Amino acid sequence: MALDSAFADLAERLKGINLDSEATALMLNSFLKERQAEREREERRAEREREERNAVLECLVQDFAPPQGYNLVKHLASMSVDDVSFLYTLCKKNRLTCDQLENYVHIPEHKWTPKGASLPTNVEAKVPKLPPSGTRNISDINDNVREKFHFGIVQLPPSCHYLALEIVQRAQELLSANLPQEGIHTTLLRAYTNACLTNEVKSHEPHFSSLITLALQDHFIAPALAATSAQVAVSSPSETEPLADTTASTLATKQASVRNPIYLVHQASLGSANMHADWVGFDVLLRPVIVGECKMSAQHFDEFGGQVANEVVRLGLLGPKYQMRKDRQHPLHPFININVCGDIVTAYLVLHLTSSNMVATIQKMKGLEKEYYLAFLRLGSAQISENRADPQAVWALLTACREFVTGRQHQIIESGRRFPLVSEPFPCPARGMAGWTCKETYGPNVQQYVHDSAGSWVIKHYDYWGRQAESLGTTMYQIGDDTARLPPSRDLLRALAELPETGKFYQAWVLEDLATGLVLLRYPRVQTAPCGLQVPMQLIDVMKQMQVLHKLDLVHGDILQRNILFCNSWQPEDWMFQPPSWEKKEEEEEEESQHSPEAQSGNVTPCQSRQPSHDELSLKDLFVEAVAEEETVQTQQRPKPMAFLIDFDLGGPCDEATYGPGYNYQGGLEKYRHANARPGERLQKEHDTYSLARVAEDLLEDNDARKRLVRALEAVKLDEAIELCRACTGRSGRG
Structure with missing residues (x-):
């Protein structure tokens, strides 16, 4: 073997320099350790490549329609390491699109398409018989046995999905940002004040909702208008305008903003003259992305959430008779739900939970048996007023929603994939959880996640975002301090971790502060x-x-x-003290996906093969025995x-x-x-x-x-x- 030959060659050369036996043994041991480390690096590289190919294969099979009668495994094995790593990075970030697959995994006579939803293509077969006005309360849908609604409604904290979590984290950043003098906080206040001052003839809900819709429209279209004006200015710069503003990156950014405006339609029809939503927001391709309700008096979401959900499932009926560009199926991308009830603004991220695994999880979590579910993940609420921090809260909440709709949501819709992804578990509090399974759920706040090769973790949510005053929670949605459950303190975990034997278990506990009033606790399942x-x-x-x-x-x-x-x-096991795969930062993922030429080549020049002498074998055997003895000592701690x-x-x-x-x-x-x-x-x-x-x-x-x-x-x-x-x-x- 090459190692034996190199070892014997080194031993022969060491004899020629008259080293004592101890120094010779040290150098030979060092040589063996270096070669062992090199071999382990090569094994890790090969294992990483296998894991990436398997992850890409899993993503293609679960989220896209694979080619029939074609050996996809063999095709991936023939691809370069760089191409597979690139696809793997996109899979981990949930940004793999059909167009990218056509370029990197081109298969003759096959067109890559996203895997269809479990809902039927005939949307009308699944819409409720009752109109939205007949299902105002959430209980009107969840508890109505006679009508037998196919879907159920669940309200969940934002930590149940990373998309909602990212929105609330952005909202928290904006809560401490500089508040502009003019914005949605001022336009909404003027609209609300105007509605309150109108005479009795105009004092009705359609008039109120029309004023609110105009204010929201201004909020969602303003950035596109501003970018358009700036683009025009850039195309005809004045003599005093700095040339730096005409760079390609600046133009690309402004043009991207122009491409993603949102248009709100007031009293948008939902398949019948008597069925409408107070507002529906459409992107430039007339795909619905926002839906909301307006009430003249303050109401809790429980009192009108059934109406909103009924409207969401009808959005698939918006077809060519409403001048849409093509026939529409049930839209399964995420929605933003914005409601204004009196002076209270609420926002939710709406997800369609349709896969069998998700349905089974929700059934166990909530005890509600339906064919599929609409999950409303709370993003927060704010009061329309001039009092203290209210304007900042309104602006932060609705600006975070706008950034999501014109950014991340736009990317999701363009990719043609539905969310949540079938390859991800639900709840899914972090990106990169594809391949993990939610094996058990204990109510909405505790889940157990399992991975075939990465251990098993328990995640516990202490999520009170939107339920406390400092985390976008108005009085109507707040809970008392004596009701909120608190995670174990870090002082307690440090003290428990110092215990001689059981302390190792608590050393693996991790607390993550993700937002105000939002903490996740993670510990290994035993x-x-x-x-x-x-x-x-x-x-x-x-x-x-x-x-x-x-x-x-x-x-x-x-x-x-x-x-x-x-x-x-x-x-204790090694995986318990390492971050799970989903916690890798995007920068680390990108770094891992890049392979240097040296690592790709794997060229190690072997020494000339010859049989080592008896003395050389004895030295090697002594070192191997010493290593084995050390490993024996380490494994003496029996379970x-x-x-x-x-x-x-x-x-x-x-x-x-x-x-x-x-x-x-x-x-x-x-x-x-x-x-x-x-x-x-x-x-x-x-x-x-x-x-x-x-x-x-x-x-x-x-x-x-x-x-x-x-x-x-x-x-x-x-x-x-x-x-x-x-x-x-x-x-x-x-x-």
């Missing part, structure tokens, strides 16, 4: 198992974790078996039974925080709740130990040792309880 004879040692783990909490004057507040991960066999506390969000500071109004202490939970652990009461450490005592009674054999342990726990003597627990016996086969 394989749980029924408790058995090893449960005393697992309960000791929990007691030590509880000690960490109490030393920080924190109370867990929800000690139950379901909030303890009992593991028969657990040990062992452990237990981990999770779900800290019902707790808080001892003697300061109180149990929230929705704190459940009844039914099957009454046994585990201390008599003073009730809504509105202050959290106490003894509440935790009392609950743990009840858990211990469930899992341990009933004997004197258990009785002593229970008394120590109820007395909040955790040090004593840890020692007493060692004498206890677990019940065999308990779940």
Whole structure:
């Protein structure tokens, strides 16, 4: 082999320079390490190329109509590494289009098209029988058994999809930006004031909505008009105008703005003279991108969301009889929903959840069985007024929506692909999650994601964007501070991470602050198992974790078996301490997709092959044995039974925080709740130990040792309880 030959050649040369045996061994060991590292780099490069080809193949099969009877795998294998990497980068960013496939994956007699939706092409077969005015409330659609609506409506936080998350992050940036003197905040205020001052003849909803529509139209068309004026000025520059403004990049930017204006139609018909939306926004190709409702008085979205959803599913009926350019199918791209009810503006990102996996997830999440769903992801609400921060909030919310409609949404529609992508899970809080599966969901706020080669993660959403005053939440949509659940503090996670054995698990926990009132918690999923004879040692783990909490004057507040991960066999793995694939920054993805000529060539000149001598083989064998011995030492930490506390969000500071109004202490939970652990009461450490005592009674054999342990726990003597627990016996086969 080339390595053996090079090793023997080096050993022969070292003999000629009269080095002592120790120095010779060091140099030979260094040589072997370098060659091993080189081999590993080559293996990683080859593995990366395989992963990229597989990811591109998965994207082509799931999101596009593949050619029939054609070996697509063989075709991708014949493509250059650079071309595959380019397609892989586009797939990761969800920007792969049919035109790009025609250029890079051209197959004779096959035209690349996006894979069709699961909805029928005949849109009229699926629209509700009742008009939008007959389904005002969300419950009119979700709970109406007689009409049997094919779709359901779900309201979700923005962190459920990265498109909504990016919009709210942009809105937050704009909340601290300089507020222009004139803009949507001033035009809406004038329109609202004008409507309030009109006489009784004009005081009706159509007049109000017409004034609001004009204000919104000005907001969505103004940038295009401004760019047009600037373009005209650039085409005929004055003598004093700087030449720098006539660069190609500047012209391209201005022309791009001109190409993406949005036109709002007031009282847009939806297939019948008696059916309309208060406004529908169209792009230059007359594709609907915005829809909204207007009410003269303030109303919660629950009271008119059914009407909006009914309008959204009818947008596919807008055909050539309304002077459209071609027959239309059900539009499955994202929509922006903007509503003005009285002096309250609300905005949502609307997604069609139609794939079987998404439908199954929502059915489990919400307990609502429908053929497909319209998901309204809240972007926020703002009040039309001159008071304090209201103008800034209106401007930030609607400007972020406009930037999305004229930018990212335009790209999505042009690509011909529907969102959410079939290759992505739902919820999908981050880009690059193609290939991940949402294996389990526990309500709308907790999901478990699995990847065949990248581990399994639990993501928990603490998402109150739009529900608090500082995060675009008006009073109508706000929740009380005692209702919001808070993620574990970083101080707590740092303290738990210092525990000798179970600390490794908490070292892998990651908190991400994505926006005001919006935090995602991520931690590795562990394989749980029924408790058995090893449960005393697992309960000791929990007691030590509880000690960490109490030393920080924190109370867990929800000690139950379901909030303890009992593991028969657990040990840390490398993937737990590395960012998951979806968290790679775009710059890193681009860097990874670029392969230098040196890396592509892979040219390593082999040495002349010859058989190494016996002495050389002995040195090599000694080094290999030393490495193997070191690996043996590293693997001596065998998996062992452990237990981990999770779900800290019902707790808080001892003697300061109180149990929230929705704190459940009844039914099957009454046994585990201390008599003073009730809504509105202050959290106490003894509440935790009392609950743990009840858990211990469930899992341990009933004997004197258990009785002593229970008394120590109820007395909040955790040090004593840890020692007493060692004498206890677990019940065999308990779940």
